[in-house]
Amino acid sequence: MTDTATLPETAAPVVKAKDVTYIRFSAPDLDVMETFVADFGLVVAHRDDDVLISRGLEPMPFLHVVQRGPAKFIGWAFEVDSEDDLLALAGAVPGCSPVHDIGGAEGQLGGGRRVHFVEPITGFVLEAVYGQQAEPLATRRGRITYNHAGVAERIGVEQDVSGNRRPIQKDPGAPEVYRLGHVVAAVPPGAHQFFMKFLADTFGMLVSDSARMIIPPGAEEHFPPPLVELIKTTGSDVMFQFMRMDRGAADTDHHSILVLPLMDGTPAAQLSHAAFEVFSMDDVFRGHMHFRELATQGAPYSLAWGVGRHVYGSQVYDYWHDPYGHVHEHMCDGDRVDASFGPNVIDMTDPGQMGHNGGNQWGPTVEKSGVHNLNGPQCDPKFADQPDDVRASLLSRDLSEVQHIVDAL
Template identity: 85%
Template sequence: MTDTAIMPETATPIVKAVDIAYIRFSAPDLDAMERFVNDFGLVVVHRDDEVLISRGLEPMPFLHVVHRGPAKFMGWAFEVESEGDLDALADAVPGCSPVHDIGGVEGELGGGKRVHFVEPITGFVLEAVHGQQAEPLAPRRDRITYNHAGVDDRVGVEQDVSGNRYPIKKDPGPPEVYRLGHVVAAVPPGAHQAFMRFLENTFGMLVSDAARMIIPPGAEEHFPPPLVELIKSTGSDVMFQFMRMDRGAAETDHHSMLVLPLMDGTPEAQFSHAAFEVFSMDDVFRGHMHFRERAAEGAPYALAWGVGRHVYGSQIYDYWHDPYGHVHEHMCDGDRVDASYGPNTIDMTDPGQLGDNGGNQWGPTVEESGVHNLNGPQCDPRFADRPDEIRASLLSRDLSELQHVVDAI
C-alpha cells in the first residue's frame, strides 16, 4: 500500500498558506449564537439581522462568522502571504473566484483581498485572504505568572487568575480568546486521503504526525469490524494526519489542520471542531467552569471532551458543543515547530500509542468521554432530539439556501 503520509512530494504546491484566518457558519437563531460566542470569550464586532461577526485579541479583524440561515458549518479561510498567491489560486483552482476586495461589513472591519471556491472533495467553502488589518485588543487581565517547584516567578503577590478570590464564585466568567488555532475536518474514508493531498498540493501544508493502521494477516479479529472494513476500503493505511503550515525556519503550530476519516457512516464531510487559543491552563479551566455553570442554568451547551492534555500537539484542551452541536475548543500550550519537524508516524496497531485515555497525556478516558467531538454535530448528545430539518441541514453540504452568502464572499 502507498503511505500517503510519507510519500515524497510530487508537485510544488500552488501556494504556501501561513495561517488559518477564520471559520464560517450559518444558523437560524443569531441571538443564541451571540450568547454562545460571548460565553466562549470572543468579542462581537458586528451584529445585524443577517450576520454575527466576532474576533479575538490578536490583530485580526475577525475569527468567527455566523450568517442567518440553516444550521450548518460552511467552511474556513486560509491566510496567504501575498496578493500574488491569491492570483495563483484563482488561476489554478477549478471554480475559484477572481481575486477581489473583501466587501461588505467584513471588508469594513479589516480590508484585504480574497478568493473563494467550493472544494469538491468535501463540499466546504474554502477561502484565501491577504492584507487584512486590525489593531490588537488589550486583554482585561495580565498574563498569569506561575511558581514552578523551586523556581518562584511570583513572590509576594496572591494568584488571582480571574478576579475570583473575593467574593468566591462558582462561575468565574468566560476566558479571553487570543486567536484561532486549528480546524479539524472529518471526511468519508478514502475521500479523507484525497483531501489530505489536496491540502498539501494547494496550500503547501506539511505533515506533522500521521496515523497508520496496519492490520497483519490473521489479526482482523482483534480489531472492531467497522474499523477493519474502513481500512480495507480506502486503499491506504493512513488513518489521519495532523498538518501544519510550511513557514520554513519560522515556527508554526504543530497543526493548523487535522483530517480524520468519518467512522460512523455519515456520507458527507463534517466539521469536527475548531480550536481557539487562550493564554493559560487556568483560562482553559475557567472556560470549562463557565460553560458548566451556564449549561446547568439551561444554556444550550454540552460538554464534548475535556479537560485534558493531548499527546499529538500537546495542547491542554476543553471541547463544548455550541447551540447547534458544532464543537468549539479552548486550548493552550500547543507545540511550536518549524519545517524540519517530522513527518512522524503513529502506528495505530500499537496499544501504547493511544491507550485507554484516547491519546491524552492526562484527561478523561475514552470510556468517560466517548471522545464525542471527533465526527461532527451528529455526536452532540442532543442531536437525536432536534427537528428533522435541523438534523438534515447540519449534516448536508448542500449550499443552495446559502448561495447568496457564497456569492457575496
C-alpha cells in the first residue's frame, strides 16, 4: 500500500471547501432525538413526522439533521464558495449528483444549491452546499466577560454564567450552541489513509498535525501489539491527521476534519464524533453538568470524555453519547491558523508529544476517562442494551434502508 505520508501535496484539488456546515443522521424515534438536541443546546428549526432539523446561533439555516429511519450516521456537508465549485464536484467526482436546488424543508429554511455522493472509501454520504442564507439567532445571555489576573473586564457586575445565581439550581441547563466546529471519522486501518488523501484531493484540505507511529527497528515489543499490527497492515506509519480548510491568508479552524484508524475490529467506517462550538469554557462546563444531572435522572446519555483541554487544536472539550451512541462534543477556544501553518508531525512514540494524559493539556487521564469511547457508537456503554436491529444498523454502512433519504437530497 502506498505510504500517504510521502505523497506530494495536491497541486490542484477539485475545490477548496470553506467549512463543514451540517451533519446528517437517521433515527427511528424523532421524539427522543428532539429531546436530545434541546438538551444539547441546539434550536429546532423544523420538525415534522419525517425529519428533525436543528440549528445554532450562527447565520446558517441548520447544522444538525435527523431523518426518520434506522439508527445510522449518514454523513456531513461541506460549504463551498460558489456554484462553480458545485459544478466542478459534479463533473469530477464519480457518482456525484448534478447541481440542484436544496429541496424540502431544508430548502425552505435557507435556500441554496447542493450536490451529494456516496464516498466509496468510507460509505459516508458527503454533500456540498452553496448559497444557504439565514439570520443569526440572538444569544439569551450575551458574551461572557472575565476578570483575568490584573486585568478586570467586569466591574460592578456579578458573574452569572447560567442565569441560576438566584435561586441557585443544581442543573444549570443547556448551553447555547453557536456552530458546527469539526467532524471526526473513524475508518478501518489502511482505508483511513486513502480517505485522508481523498479529502485533500477533492476538498483541498490541508494537514495541520499528522500523527505517526515511528517505531525504531527491533523495538516492536515495547509497543502495544494493535499499534504494531496496524502499521504492518497499512504499510504506512500515518496514524491520524488533523485536517483544515485551505483559506489562504484567512484564518480557519486548526481542524475541520480528523481521520482516525478504527482499532477495535469494527469493519465499517463510523462517526467518531461531531464537535459543536459554544462561546466559553463556562458553557462547556455548563453542558457537562447539565448532561451529568440528566443522566443521573435516567436520560439515555453517557459520558465519553471530558472535561479537558486538548493539546492539538487546544479546544476545551466535553463529549457525550446521544441516545443511539453517537458522540456529540461541546467545545470552545480552538486554535485558528492560516495556510502557512504546519504541517507538523506528532511522533506517537514520544511521550513528550502525545503524553500520558490522552493528548490533554489538562483533563481526565486515559485510565480515568472514556477516551477510548470515540471509535463509534459501539463504544457507548449502552450499546449492548440496544435492540439487535439498532446495533446492526448503527454499525453498517449499507445505505439500502436509507436510500430514499439519499435519493431525496
